Amino acid sequence: MAVYRRGYSRYEGALTSQRSRLLVLPRFAWERLMQQRLIVILFVVSMFWPLACAAFVYLSNHMDLLGGFGGGGVQDFMKIDAHFFFTFMNAQATFAIILSAFAGPSLIAPDLANGALQLYFSRPLSRSEYICSRMLVLIGVLSPVTWVPGLLLFFMQSGMAPAAWFTENWKLGAGIFLGFLLWIVLVSLVALASSAYVKWRVVAGALVLGIFFVLAGAAELTNAVLRVEWAAAANPARAMDQIWRWMFGLAPIDGPGVLECSIAIGVMAMLLLFVLERKIRPVEVVS
Amino acid sequence: MKLGRREILQGISGRLGVSGAGKAIGLLGPNGAGKSTLILTLLGFHKPASGSARILGFDCHSQSREVKARVGYMPENEAFIADMSAVRFLRIMGELSGLPPRVALEKAHEVLFHVGLGEARYRPLGTYSLGMKQMAKLAQAIIHGPELVILDEPTNGLDPAARGRMLKLIREMKQEHGISVVVCSHLLRDVEEVCDEVVILKDGRVVHHANLEEERRANRRFVELEVSGDDRNFAAALREHGAEGVTEGGGRWRIVLPPEVELDVIWSLVGRENLEVYRLTHRRDSLEEIFLKAVGHIERTAGEAAAKVEEVTADGRL
Numbered sequence: 001m002a003v004y005r006r007g008y009s010r011y012e013g014a015l016t017s018q019r020s021r022l023l024v025l026p027r028f029a030w031e032r033l034m035q036q037r038l039i040v041i042l043f044v045v046s047m048f049w050p051l052a053c054a055a056f057v058y059l060s061n062h063m064d065l066l067g068g069f070g071g072g073g074v075q076d077f078m079k080i081d082a083h084f085f086f087t088f089m090n091a092q093a094t095f096a097i098i099l100s101a102f103a104g105p106s107l108i109a110p111d112l113a114n115g116a117l118q119l120y121f122s123r124p125l126s127r128s129e130y131i132c133s134r135m136l137v138l139i140g141v142l143s144p145v146t147w148v149p150g151l152l153l154f155f156m157q158s159g160m161a162p163a164a165w166f167t168e169n170w171k172l173g174a175g176i177f178l179g180f181l182l183w184i185v186l187v188s189l190v191a192l193a194s195s196a197y198v199k200w201r202v203v204a205g206a207l208v209l210g211i212f213f214v215l216a217g218a219a220e221l222t223n224a225v226l227r228v229e230w231a232a233a234a235n236p237a238r239a240m241d242q243i244w245r246w247m248f249g250l251a252p253i254d255g256p257g258v259l260e261c262s263i264a265i266g267v268m269a270m271l272l273l274f275v276l277e278r279k280i281r282p283v284e285v286v287s
Numbered sequence: 288m289k290l291g292r293r294e295i296l297q298g299i300s301g302r303l304g305v306s307g308a309g310k311a312i313g314l315l316g317p318n319g320a321g322k323s324t325l326i327l328t329l330l331g332f333h334k335p336a337s338g339s340a341r342i343l344g345f346d347c348h349s350q351s352r353e354v355k356a357r358v359g360y361m362p363e364n365e366a367f368i369a370d371m372s373a374v375r376f377l378r379i380m381g382e383l384s385g386l387p388p389r390v391a392l393e394k395a396h397e398v399l400f401h402v403g404l405g406e407a408r409y410r411p412l413g414t415y416s417l418g419m420k421q422m423a424k425l426a427q428a429i430i431h432g433p434e435l436v437i438l439d440e441p442t443n444g445l446d447p448a449a450r451g452r453m454l455k456l457i458r459e460m461k462q463e464h465g466i467s468v469v470v471c472s473h474l475l476r477d478v479e480e481v482c483d484e485v486v487i488l489k490d491g492r493v494v495h496h497a498n499l500e501e502e503r504r505a506n507r508r509f510v511e512l513e514v515s516g517d518d519r520n521f522a523a524a525l526r527e528h529g530a531e532g533v534t535e536g537g538g539r540w541r542i543v544l545p546p547e548v549e550l551d552v553i554w555s556l557v558g559r560e561n562l563e564v565y566r567l568t569h570r571r572d573s574l575e576e577i578f579l580k581a582v583g584h585i586e587r588t589a590g591e592a593a594a595k596v597e598e599v600t601a602d603g604r605l
Contacts, residue, residue: 003393006397016382024379114367116367118360119367125383
């Protein structure tokens with residue numbers, strides 16, 4: 001029967017599982033994000049560097065294709081090691097920030113601006129599930145530009161290089177996955193907290209970029225003025241850089257060590273979660 | 288229930304809807320009485336400082352997921368996502384309530400036609416008029432087929448035609464679909480039209496709980512009297528006969544007659560007090576009188592009550 005003739009009837013059939021409902025909000029959000037031209041363009045642009053890296057990996061394993069250019073210096077340059085993946089991760093981490101600055105603010109700000117949270121929370125959806133759902137959106141958007149191409153490169157190299165390479169470098173694969181996962185969680189928290197804090201999408205997007213770039217500048221300034229080094233830990237990119245170096249077994253850079261940087265990232269994450277906890281509420285109570 | 292240091296709800300106890308499903312309960316009270324806070328507490332949005340509440344047999348706090356699965360809620364203020372079409376919005380709400388994706392899509396169309404938004408279902412919600420937004424909010428509250436629907440000021444801002452449509456939908460919900468309804472409103476007429484029971488709140492306390500049908504059956508009459516002359520002793524004279532009266536000033540009186548007292552008593556008292564009658568109208572006890580008595584306006588002294596009565600305007604709005 002045509003729907004306009006059917007009239008209303010109460011649904012009394014089986015309900016979906018609680019776990020599967022966690023994916024409802026991400027599914028609709030991904031669909032909306034992929035309808036935005038800017039997000040698609042950014043997404044495509046962020047694939048260029050992994051493609052270039054894939055070509056690099058291929059060439060480094062087929063040096064004969066370089067003909068006369070395959071000298072000793074070039075061979076050293078073309079070496080696929082921790083430095084190569086570390087450089088790859090730094091570039092993709094920047095793309096992750098930019099993508100989250102554009103994709104993140106549209107996740108919570110419209111819900112807050114339009115009072116939609118009380119509709120969500122009047123259903124069997126808790127605040128933590130809502131935040132997890134929103135975070136899943138960003139994890140879904142950022143994964144294809146971070147750890148997925150990273151692991152693809154790693155396995156591509158493993159497949160092309162002699163078997164010993166994998167056994168010697170398997171920690172790199174784990175580092176790529178865990179390092180990026182940590183970065184995605186941090187970037188997502190920044191994007192979600194910004195989106196929850198300011199309610200306006202454009203300002204929230206600017207705030208995401210501001211947190212990363214202004215904090216970096218502020219940390220450098222503090223170090224220079226107070227003639228200290230510890231302030232570098234307040235720069236999330238710098239702190240994560242140190243942690244990745246430790247994961248990849250690279251020499252640490254001067255300044256706060258991996259423990260201090262981990263604590264700084266942890267404190268930052270706690271602060272962002274606190275902002276979300278305060279802001280994501282079905283009704284605003286003015287005391 | 289406390290918000291900050293302020294106690295909003297206190298000592299509320301009672302059972303509602305005991306007469307079965309498909310009933311409508313009106314939640315009445317002046318502004319700030321705690322109606323919305325009570326609803327939000329029942330929905331688990333606020334944590335009560337003490338006590339417990341159960342909806343459909345489930346504890347509102349510890350089993351809030353079970354409660355929310357069976358309840359539909361239409362909030363008072365605007366609540367939607369502006370750049371989303373009504374169908375899409377309802378699909379999300381349906382799926383979050385546990386409907387399978389395909390069923391949610393079907394139900395979204397079905398419910399939107401039901402509330403009269405069928406032709407506008409693909410338009411962004413931000414472009415809807417206030418009346419359409421109210422209907423969209425009602426649609427999201429019933430898409431998953433709840434057993435209980437809580438409507439917070441459902442007729443707010445609606446023109447008479449839209450208000451009539453909304454009240455008709457509420458009546459249909461309870462009569463044809465067996466959905467219990469809680470209507471939170473300060474529009475007495477709306478509550479009177481659709482509700483079977485009323486709970487009146489004042490200063491965070493339940494001051495009256497009435498079965499409207501029984502109240503309507505009770506043959507208590509409400510008299511409006513306009514007289515000239517010295518009516519200072521008239522209130523006392525009324526009390527002698529078990530009637531309650533309050534003056535609004537200028538010789539205007541509102542009197543509640545108990546069932547055993549006939550209207551003739553008024554005439555004899557008017558004669559005894561040498562008053563001249565300009566107007567006398569009488570009708571059965573209405574929700575307005577129940578409300579006025581419940582919130583204490585009729586029991587107060589004549590001067591206080593007169594000032595308070597002005598809060599109720601001709602259309603029943605507080």
